[in-house]
Amino acid sequence: MTTPEDAIRARRRLTNKLIAAHEAARLKPFFAPDIRLIAGDGALILGADAVVAAFASQFADPDFVTYLRTPETVELDAAGERAAEHGRWIADWKGSEMGGTYLAVWKKTLGQWVLESELYVTLS
Template sequence: MTHDFVGAQMTNPGDAIRARRKLTNKLIAAHEALRLRPFFTPDVKLIVGDGGLILGVDAVIQAFAGQFADPAFGTYVRETERVDLDAEGTRAAEAGRWTAIWTSGTMTGTYLAVWRKVTGQWVIESELYVTLS
């Protein structure tokens, strides 16, 4: 009976990743670049919507800060459609749709994020964004 209780208290990895994604969406909407740092591995790799490559957490945070400084920038919203977990439960692939909102309009596309569990917390090791409209 104790085992069932303990199991009920464990967070499903997919739910944990979805919750962390929602939190990053809130931080981006609030233009809080520095608060995004703990969501990425130090050596994160990010391919942006136009195919450009950003390497390392410092560069990713600088890119966010630069966009947040632009008065035309609104936010990015990522909507998780699927989370697939590896057999060991330490890596996951998150797929979904993203929207970028600027005063001049919106862009949308699909994304894939690779999450890794590090010291009990899910962090992003790589992301690929594809602009489709």
């Protein structure tokens, strides 16, 4: 049986692959409809459609290569319905790279883990 931590880590690997392939629309099922995302520059993006649109805009930039999020820890709540993922992120744009730390909140909805909120902090 797959543990919740393994399921969340697997879903993160899938989002990394979709971002590397520049497939914005295929990211939508990973987001709760009311997701809240704070980008590395402090910008607030509200809702799955807006997050997908932000990815699509970045993917249209010929200098964008990928984002890679690497989980360091995944902690579950007592009920096993929410989890906090903490890790490091890297953004690769032709000619430059930036990165930092992130915290993602996952919730179990209809048997599937989806992102409820994400906070990215640029440190380099």
